[in-house]
Amino acid sequence: MSQRTHEHQDELARRIDRYSNKDGVHSTEIPSLFLIRESVVTEPIFRVNEPSFCIVLQGQKEVLLGQDRFRYGPGSYIVATVDLPVSGQVIQASSHTPYLALKLEFTSSEILEVLNHSDFPARPRKTARRAMFVSQADPSLLDAVVRLARLLEDHSEDIPLLAPLYKKEILYKVLKGPHGIALEQATMEGSHTYRIRDVIKYIMNHADQNFRIGELASLANMSPASLHRHFKEVTAMSPIQFQKQLRLQEARRLLISQSTDAADVAFQVGYESPSQFSREYSRMFGLPPREDIKRLRGMDQ
Known part of the structure; x- marks a missing residue:
């Protein structure tokens, strides 16, 4: 770990610790930014994970998506590109060294805005990618996260102007990263992931109703076999x-x-x-x- 990376992680951990004086998820003055603290190993928490970027600065957490396990710790981040039912559990935390994380929620329109103002090379859109991934934050990404977090204390009057810019920078860095194609596919009309996202929205809005796979396949403009395959590639689960x-x-x-x-x-x-x-x-x-x-x-x- 470089000295710069260590300093960034240490500063973020201190700021999260300062603003979250009790366990739980804490909203901030910055819309869509949340600070998370847990001082004990937790029970698995079952919830729908909305599209978001979450970076851990201290402790470890494990997320289960279908049969896929994602474990991440200091300096690593996890991204969900669509709404996903998951279970998450803090697996390393104590009163002296609590689990500390920063979460930033985003929308598909925010991703599209970044893509429309960037010159990314053409990347394949046909092969659907898993809608959740873990990666290690590089110094430039950490730098953007630090500047966003500093607004909470040092320059709160600058939040309306600067917070959206820093958020775009964070999303840009993630899109440039090794798994950025998964985030891009979830927002690009015509990609398999984009069509699966529409099916996910339908299931979420009609979860208490029975449906036929053929109905969902028509919604995605796919054959039933293709829908089943791509849905599982994106979510690690079948539609049922x-x-x-x-x-x-x-x-x-x-x-x-x-x-x-x-x-x-x-x-x-x-x-x-x-x-x-x-x-x-x-x-x-x-x-x-x-x-x-x-x-x-x-x-x-």
Whole structure:
């Protein structure tokens, strides 16, 4: 690690530690920028990961997408190019050395704006790429992240003007990086990843409804076999597995937030059989619905 890289990582860790005096995800004055701190190893957290860039400065985290495992630690970053149901777990953290990370959410229009003002060489768009990747931040990328973070303390009055510029610079550096083609494909109309992104949006908006693969294939202008292949290349799951993840995540959210019977929740999220729901819930979360929610509520007390 170069001296410059070490200094950048150390400064970012100090700033995150300063602005996040308790565990959790903290919003900032900069829209779409979040600071994350965890002082203990966490339980797996199941959620939909929106398009985002997240860089770790201290500790380690592991994210599970389908059967793919992504582990990242100090100086590495993870990017999700589309909405993805994942589970994430902080695997290295302590009260003395907490897990510290900075997350920057982005939209496809922001990526397109960077691409339209850049002179990238033509890159293949046909082969779909996984919509999540981990890479190591180089000094120039870290420098842009540091300048963005400094706005929180040193130049808050400059945020409206400079924050969007630094954000574009960060996205530009990621696009130039070794996995930038995956981010580009998710925003370029006509690419396989772009068409799969439309299918993902449809499934997310109709997760409680049954669908036929032929319907999704027509939406993507693909054959059913091609849709299945490309969907799995992008998400590490089949369309049915993707929908199941969404349904079970929503079911768990409803069970935690409401005093609702598991069978009622099963029907709400689209299951026709409560017993099938209970089996799949147990497979994903490790316990049947009632026992899992009792355990989670006990942890919050």
